Every structure is written in structure tokens, then in C-alpha cells.
Amino acid sequence: MKNIIILDLDGVLITTPTWKADEIDFDDYSKFNKKCVENFNILTENLDCELWISSTRRMNKTLKQFREIFSNRNIEQEIKGFLPVTDYQTPRIKEIESFLENKMIENYIILDDDSSLHNLKEESKKYWVQTNLLVGFSLEKVEEAKQIIKKFWED
Template sequence: MGKTKLLILDLDGVLITNPPWKADRIHADGYSEFNHSCVENLNRLLSLTEFEIWLSSTRRTKMTLAEFNLIFKNRGIQTRISGFLPEYPDCKNRKEEIVRFISEVKPNEFLIIDDDKSLNGLEDRIKNRLVSTELTKGFNSEKLEEAIKLLEIR
């Protein structure tokens, strides 16, 4: 993997912060609008170090990598998505998917940004790399600071 860090990124509750009882606001490209300040915070994080972005969102099953990269570009996110977390048929939740992915890829450094509560059950060596967001707040400035601190640990 070299010096590149892996960023395992969710969308809902990270960049898309609509409450579940409200319909998503739709961008001109026909896809859900991203929270502008969450996108700015993500771009700040991406400017600090080189990341390979891996999408963990369940939305990854609905579109191609090229389509998602266009969506990211349309919303001003400079870094392209490298890939999707594989869909493991025997994994019951996001936690299991992430554990399996990390054990297969064995990245030197990684960061997870996600609001999925199943991730609270991760073992410490992985959980210590998690920035846990809240559905309607997303990747706000407080979470950006948390991510920056995690990067300084190593």
C-alpha cells in the first residue's frame, strides 16, 4: 500500500445529513445533495495527507465507481474514490465488512468515518481509527478535529 492511508468512508450520516424522515434534497446531477460544510471538512482532511478512499456506504451497491466519482467531483471533492468495500455475502453488518476488509487488505494506516452504530463493537486496534459521526451532524468541524488527532497518533 505504500505511504497512502486508507479512508473507509460512509455517505449517510457523514456527507449526507438529512434526517431519515425527510426526503433527500437532490443535486442538479440527480443524486442526493451533500452537506456543504461536511464536504469542506472532508476536503480539509484530504489536503493534510494522501488518502485512498474506499466507500463503505450501502449506496455503493446502487451505482458504479465512475458514477460515484462524478458525484464527488460535482460536489467539489478533489480526491477520487479508489474502490468499494467488497460485498461479502456472509457479513451481517458494516462492522463485519470492515473487519474482513482490513484483515484482507492489511493497510499500514487507515481511518474510518462512519455513523454506523455496529462499529462501536469493533476491537480496539480498529475502533481506535474510527471517527463516529451522527446522522444529522455528519463530518462536522468537531469530527474533523478528531480525525486530525487520530492521524497524529501514528
């Protein structure tokens, strides 16, 4: 399988505090942080990878709808798919680990602010770029992701 980016949305591209309602964009979906989108495009420019969405928001929209939302926000990387949902109670860490094991993925990055991912298996934790809910995918995190790519994808 190709190189994979596993992407959460809240805390990565959407930086609305949890105590506030999302600001809605022209297409009736939540606004993305424009700087975070720019940074994501910097990371994915000329990067041979597939984008898989892990956000719980994937449960409320179709893949086609999300592709349109991403296009409307000028995200250049097309979404390949969603991490499979086993049920609505399954923690994200289990969904990610199951996805990685079932697809036998070796080269990946996880972009997510979820602190429960500290409990990822050690071999997976080194591929995780933890963002901050209110800051999102900053230039610092772009560099962190690039270091992971350089170290693990280009061996």
C-alpha cells in the same frame, strides 16, 4: 498499502434525517451537506491516502458514477474503490473488518455514524471517527481525525 479513509456517506457527508426523503441535486443524486464536504476537503488536503467507500449506497452506483457525483460536489479526493460486498445482509462492521484484514491495512480512519461500530475490535476502534447523522463531518470531527492521523500514521 497506503493510508486509507473508509467513508460512509449517510451521517458523514449526507445529513438528511432518516424520516425525510433525500433532497436531490442537479445530477439526480442526493445532495451532500456543503459544510461537511468543505470539512472533508480540509481533512484530505495534502493527505497521502486512498478513499474507499463503505456506504450501502455503493451497491446502487458504479465507481465511475460515484467519482462523477463526488466531482460534482467538489470533493477533491478521488475514490479508489468500494469495500467488497459479500452479500446484502452482511453487517458493515464485518465488511470493514474483512477489508482491513484481507488488505493488511495498518493506517486508516473510519468515518461513519453507524453505532454498531462500537463493536469493532479494540485495535480498530481507535481509528473510528463517529459522526452524528444530522450533523455529519463537523470541524470537531476533522480535528478528531487529524489527531488519529498524527498519533497512528506518523509513527
